[in-house]
Amino acid sequence: xxxxxxxxxxxxxxxxxxxxxxxxxxxxxxxxxxxxxxxxxxxxxxxxxxxxxxxxxxxxxxxxxxxxxxxxxxxxxxxxxxxxxxxxxxxxxxxxxxxxxxxxxxxxxxxxxxxxxxxxxxxxxxxxxxxxxxxxxx
Amino acid sequence: xxxxxxxxxxxxxxxxxxxxxxxxxxxxxxxxxxxxxxxxxxxxxxxxxxxxxxxxxxxxxxxxxxxxxxxxxxxxxxxxxxxxxxxxxxxxxxxxxxxxxxxxxxxxxxxxxxxxxxxxxxxxxxxxxxxxxxxxxxxxxxxxxxxxxxxxxxxxxxxxxxxxxxxxxxxxxxxxxxxxxxxxxxxxxxxxxxxxxxxxxxxxxxxxxxxxxxxxxxxxxxxxxxxxxxxxxxxxxxxxxxxxxxxxxxxxxxxxxxxxxxxxxxxxxxxxxxxxxxxxxxxxxxxxxxxxxxxxxxxxxxxxxxxxxxxxxxxxxxxxxxxxxxxxxxxxxxxxxxxxxxxxxxxxxxxxxxxxxxxxxxxxxxxxxxxxxxxxxxxxxxxxxxxxxxxxxxxxxxxxxxxx
Ligand SMILES: Cc1ncc(COP(=O)(O)O)c(C=O)c1O
Numbered sequence: 241x242x243x244x245x246x247x248x249x250x251x252x253x254x255x256x257x258x259x260x261x262x263x264x265x266x267x268x269x270x271x272x273x274x275x276x277x278x279x280x281x282x283x284x285x286x287x288x289x290x291x292x293x294x295x296x297x298x299x300x301x302x303x304x305x306x307x308x309x310x311x312x313x314x315x316x317x318x319x320x321x322x323x324x325x326x327x328x329x330x331x332x333x334x335x336x337x338x339x340x341x342x343x344x345x346x347x348x349x350x351x352x353x354x355x356x357x358x359x360x361x362x363x364x365x366x367x368x369x370x371x372x373x374x375x376x377x378x
Numbered sequence: 379x380x381x382x383x384x385x386x387x388x389x390x391x392x393x394x395x396x397x398x399x400x401x402x403x404x405x406x407x408x409x410x411x412x413x414x415x416x417x418x419x420x421x422x423x424x425x426x427x428x429x430x431x432x433x434x435x436x437x438x439x440x441x442x443x444x445x446x447x448x449x450x451x452x453x454x455x456x457x458x459x460x461x462x463x464x465x466x467x468x469x470x471x472x473x474x475x476x477x478x479x480x481x482x483x484x485x486x487x488x489x490x491x492x493x494x495x496x497x498x499x500x501x502x503x504x505x506x507x508x509x510x511x512x513x514x515x516x517x518x519x520x521x522x523x524x525x526x527x528x529x530x531x532x533x534x535x536x537x538x539x540x541x542x543x544x545x546x547x548x549x550x551x552x553x554x555x556x557x558x559x560x561x562x563x564x565x566x567x568x569x570x571x572x573x574x575x576x577x578x579x580x581x582x583x584x585x586x587x588x589x590x591x592x593x594x595x596x597x598x599x600x601x602x603x604x605x606x607x608x609x610x611x612x613x614x615x616x617x618x619x620x621x622x623x624x625x626x627x628x629x630x631x632x633x634x635x636x637x638x639x640x641x642x643x644x645x646x647x648x649x650x651x652x653x654x655x656x657x658x659x660x661x662x663x664x665x666x667x668x669x670x671x672x673x674x675x676x677x678x679x680x681x682x683x684x685x686x687x688x689x690x691x692x693x694x695x696x697x698x699x700x701x702x703x704x705x706x707x708x709x710x711x712x713x714x715x716x717x718x719x720x721x722x723x724x725x726x727x728x729x730x731x732x733x734x735x736x737x738x739x740x741x742x743x744x745x746x747x748x749x750x751x752x753x754x755x756x757x758x759x760x761x762x763x764x765x766x767x768x769x770x771x772x773x774x775x776x777x778x779x780x781x782x
Pocket of ligand 1: 407408470471472473500503550551552577579580600741
């Protein structure tokens with residue numbers, strides 16, 4: 241999987257919203273499917289316009305998550321979020337300024353406020369999980 | 379003659395051009411745009427006649443009280459109520475329904491009574507009844523509609539037993555567009571001694587509403603969907619019912635006499651309007667309904683039917699376009715599926731073409747699930763919608779073909 245710098249470069253080469261959107265859909269296509277046993281209320285992210293399930297975990301002190309959605313563009317957004325968050329230490333998670341990163345992708349202006357809220361619901365879930373894990377360590 | 383060009387020109391928002399393109403507003407069922415006369419009226423009141431209502435004798439107070447009460451009379455006439463005392467100003471339809479649930483509902487419903495609603499209710503006409511049912515021990519029952527969104531007389535009558543004390547039903551579904559035969563529903567409900575609350579949030583916008591002819595007991599709607607301002611809603615209560623109802627909230631403006639020991643409450647509508655109301659918004663709504671009456675609800679209705687026919691023709695020509703909700707009697711609210719594309723993806727593409735549609739569960743989650751979806755895309759018309767808007771909608775929709 242590409243790191244966020246590569247994704248960011250790729251987005252920056254694309255000028256029109258159509259091309260950026262197509263690229264986001266292509267990324268979404270590459271997202272690993274999420275086992276249906278995780279597609280339950282327990283893992284559901286509320287506050288999104290589409291159905292989103294997100295499963296966080298910690299392996300060797302590093303944070304990882306897998307997720308999926310029934311909306312194609314949200315799958316693309318999940319792919320980008322994975323590039324941002326996966327493999328980070330749980331202490332790093334809460335300091336990541338995800339909105340700034342999305343701004344550099346040039347996607348900011350294309351995400352309506354309710355869609356942005358949906359993305360932030362995912363981010364919030366990730367942050368809360370990391371903060372809790374951090375507290376448990378201490 | 380319905381002068382659509384003139385009407386369109388009455389709504390200043392349509393002058394806006396974004397990225398060289400007009401705004402195609404197909405989300406009037408969520409909230410309607412406002413005509414200039416409403417905006418002018420509200421500005422004029424703030425600039426020239428503003429004070430609090432019902433409290434003082436001086437010139438401004440007298441003027442604004444007259445304006446506020448005149449707005450009530452305009453709304454009375456708009457829905458053909460027999461008295462302006464039957465018109466209560468609230469914040470919105472949601473508050474109107476909660477008011478009935480928390481006053482009449484808690485006072486009159488008992489264990490094993492039944493509250494009957496349709497499968498097509500907005501959460502606003504569902505959750506207040508769930509709570510009343512919990513508190514009183516009454517049961518909430520739901521009567522079925524057909525898979526195409528039609529009202530089913532047999533299903534309704536099957537559910538309508540003697541223990542039904544309230545039927546709470548929408549006049550028009552905000553998801554399927556189905557227009558319910560509320561006059562018939564009310565007649566049947568009254569035969570078993572049930573009261574009827576009509577959620578007229580959509581209904582009142584698209585057709586002439588006559589509460590005396592309907593003989594409904596309660597009727598609720600929001601100003602903002604009726605080309606009026608936000609923050610103002612209406613609750614009609616038949617006067618023989620409201621006179622015995624306890625207040626909803628208490629405080630200023632709704633009392634008769636108050637001592638430290640005891641308070642007697644004012645007569646309706648004041649009893650239900652505690653505190654300073656949304657004065658200027660009420661006056662704005664009064665202006666909106668006068669505007670509508672001048673054009674004629676029947677004319678608006680038939681114009682919107684024409685739009686619906688036009689939309690359906692175009693939809694039929696397009697493969698993989700499926701309309702969700704094809705009831706025989708239907709207004710300008712169209713939920714649809716295109717190629718199974720997720721509504722969120724569709725609205726993303728459409729919004730880049732300045733086409734505004736609504737996606738999601740439309741605050742009617744059980745209905746959306748019942749129709750077999752988790753999320754639905756919806757286009758809806760207003761009195762100002764153009765055939766060109768519909769053309770632009772389909773043109774924008776075809777853009778999705780590029781991606782899916
Ligand atoms: C049928 C119906 N009922 C009730 C409501 C609630 O209206 P409000 O949010 O203005 O209270 C709506 C608004 O979407 C509606 O369409």
